[in-house]
Amino acid sequence: MTKLSVNINKIATLRNSRGGNVPNLLKVAKDIENFGAEGITIHPRPDERHIRYQDAIDLKEIVTTEYNIEGNPIQKFIDLVLKTNPTQVTLVPDAVDALTSNAGWDTIKNESFLKEVISTFKNNGIRTSIFVDPVPSMVEGAAKVGADRIELYTESYAEDFAKNNLKGIKPFTDAAILANKLELGINAGHDLSLDNIKYFKENIPNLLEVSIGHALISESLYLGLENVVNMYLNKLK
Template identity: 65%
Template structure:
């Protein structure tokens, strides 16, 4: 079964826009789990414009499902992950001023750096996933770096889905098959939604986990959080 990990960054964005603690990030994480999601994802950035480092610390003892922390492995991020010890860390090549993630790692060019980072986290007992574009060479490179999984950057799939979903999914199938061939676990995320998730899952049913935040929180404004999570889980069956 493909697990649903809910990225709660947007909840923190809304909280930070007004100050105070409304909405309560910790309470939302609890409710997300109670409504059936199998994981919580956060992506703390150095400017803390949404999830703050302290949120990550506060969430750890409360989460009963899988905790996934994603981000660029700068020194402060590495220190935070080693302090918190989540189930999974996802390495994302974000610049400090990026609005959102927009590409995966070049696992060949950055092999030395990523190999050292993967070893650091794996020595701490943390499953390590590398965020990559849907390119079999990048997937193979992630294996060479010592990663446990890759997360496929799915924005290109989402943006092309309406025009030609078969063409949109094709490179992701190739990358997913390479992950399976080399023995890597498979995650996916970025702009997956109720519109395109079911087809993605039908075509790549061996996906271990999808991480979904922006679209899910937007849907919850209309459907409510509980019903939204129910519908995303149904799309993964």
């Protein structure tokens, strides 16, 4: 079964919009675990507009499932990850002012940098994943720099699926087959939803984990958080 890791950035966004501590991020994370999710994901950014760096430290004390921290490995981020020692770190090439993630790594151009960063994390016992587009050379580059896993950037798949273009899955299937040959674990995330997750899961061999935040929290406004978490779990079986 593919693991569901819930990205709770949007909960932090809602909290920060009014100040104070409502909704309580730590309680929501714990509730999501109790509802059956197998992981909690956060993506702190330098401006702390949603997840704060202190949140990452506080969550370490209460998350009992897999704890995944995503972000661009600037020094401040590296220091945070080493301090919190999560289950997994996912490296994402965000610009400082990026609204959301919009591209995978060029693992060839950034080979030496990624090797150094990944070595630092792996030497501290932290599993590493690299956010990549479904491009064979980028997957091969991820293996070359020593990553444990890739996270497939799925925005194009979601856009094609919404247009009933099921052929949009092919680059992702091909990338997954290559990753399996290279002994890379496979994660996925970005714009995955209740509508498109089942088809994606069915066509990605050995999909280990999906990280879902925006869609899951949005769907929960109508259907309820506990219900939506379990709907995802059923589709990922």
